[in-house]
Amino acid sequence: MKDKHSISFSTEEPILFNSNHERIDVNKLIETCMKDPKRILVDDEIGVVVYVGDMGIYRVSAFGDPTTGQPPPDPNGHWGQQVIQISRVRFPARIIRHQIGSVVMSITADSVFLIREKYIRKIRAEDLEKGMVLHTGEKVYW
């Protein structure tokens, strides 16, 4: 873990860990949060969203910093992004797979990425194409 200052929302099932670098199970974390009604931002037909911003939860990312675009400090570095809220969706979108940078990932088709062209623009995961470059510098391989 190299950095803990960037912030992210988490809607997939990411690799989460605490400030002691211990792996955390997403479902168990949500169950824990569900016992504290204050943390449940919403629990309805669409799914559950819980607040974890004060629990010292981080997600591992192999991409650069989502805010500054700064790349991970070294090729093997894990970028720790603080997680503010976690969602569990009851009707997830279609799952697709891409290799971006050194990472092969399963993501929902409607996930949003930022790519660098003449300007930085948003793109849905299902529209990512080989050769595109994220604004954080990682290349889309497939």
Place this chain on the structure above:
Amino acid sequence: MTFKNQLEESVFRIAKDICGSLATIEHNKVIQIERTDKIETATFSGPPKKEIDVITAGYEPNVRLLISCKQYGTNKAEPSDVQEWAAVVGTMNKYSKGNVFFGLIISPSGFTSGCEGWATSSNLALIPPLKNRPTKFEFETSLEMTGRVLRAFGKRLAFPHEELLGPPGFYNFVFELTKAFEGRDRQKKEQQGGRYELLGKGWLSSFGELVEMLIGKNIVDVVATTECLGLKLSGGLAFRVVGDQILFGPDDNSPPGTSNESLCKKNLSSDDCTFEFVKNLIKDQRLTSAADFGSHFEFGLSNEINLGFYPKMLHVVRTREPIEANLL
């Protein structure tokens, strides 16, 4: 109280339910900045003001969500709608005496793609969300999104929320809360209205959720009424087939209809058998698999029995090979 259109009326009622007396609606309201002691706002006609229609959802102690409702029939809201609201919210914040203003624009017919840049850079939220696809949401879905956002926002404010204040924090917060409606609406369409429903909640559900919740549970009893066939399961759960619909979830012990022994068949040859026979055969067995054939629903049981739920009929078949030597 008068409303300019159905959208405005519905959104105000939602805001009232959630924010109580802190929800207000004003037409042709002349809004004025709160701080009027700045040299740059001095003019011959007084400080800046603008006439708007606004629903305000207020949150203690000092947060105000300014909602603009755009009901344009089939036309989408344009960047000028977003720019106007950005000017209102931005100016209110710049000359605020302590209140923090957020902005939300609701346009059930959607937004043109040019709206996004103006909304993100101004930290205004949009309902329905722009997803870079011609995603059409129903009018009702936009209202559901609004309720979800207003409820979640109130609870979110109880925690530190600095990241929502700067662009595109609030835009993203609302986007994350509303983007998953696409999956729910698609599922509803695929199920032609809603084949799967969660008992008690009345929420739309899915075959996947049924499998996740029921597989591994034991059959406690079989339920047969004039309206439904079903199972009582371990863990206080229930499974019911009512017409074309499948309901499952926490057992409310009130299946529709009156008690009525169902028609029962056994083996692939559909031989007659009694309800009691089926009951004794499947009681205490564990659900190991499930299949939905549209016309009927089947569970695989731990004693190698397939239990089929047909309209008003239960059908049991032993799956052990050879079939002929293992007839029931």
